[in-house]
Amino acid sequence: MNDELLTPMFEDEYYPDELVSRIKQLLLQFSEKITASSLSQIDIYSSAQEIIVQINKMKPKFEQMDSSLDDAAADYIAEAMMMVVQEAGYLDIDMEELVANREW
Numbered sequence: 001m002n003d004e005l006l007t008p009m010f011e012d013e014y015y016p017d018e019l020v021s022r023i024k025q026l027l028l029q030f031s032e033k034i035t036a037s038s039l040s041q042i043d044i045y046s047s048a049q050e051i052i053v054q055i056n057k058m059k060p061k062f063e064q065m066d067s068s069l070d071d072a073a074a075d076y077i078a079e080a081m082m083m084v085v086q087e088a089g090y091l092d093i094d095m096e097e098l099v100a101n102r103e104w
Contacts, residue, residue, distance in 0.1 A: 002028060004083070005027050005028070012072075015067055016062070019065065022058065026054055029051070030047060030084055034084070034085065035088045041092065041093065045093075048081060049100075049101050051081075052101050055077065056101070074099070074102060077102075079095075081098050
């Protein structure tokens, strides 16, 4: 499953692979954190918010490379985060709440 994270972004030349790779690393860290122990939904959302803050900080880097965290990227990232939480067995997580603090 982890190999498939953000595949559409990697396949699209619009998104710089080095930045997409960094987002994927953040998602893998998120995956490790939520699979390491049993967490409440509040803990899941809190951990997701931490990841989103780090992705938000990448927005200027995308723009410097003539790219952006556009609507398509937002969808790909949100879907990848849902894949991570569902793979970890958390099936009652709301995708919009998971990425609620995004700035893209």
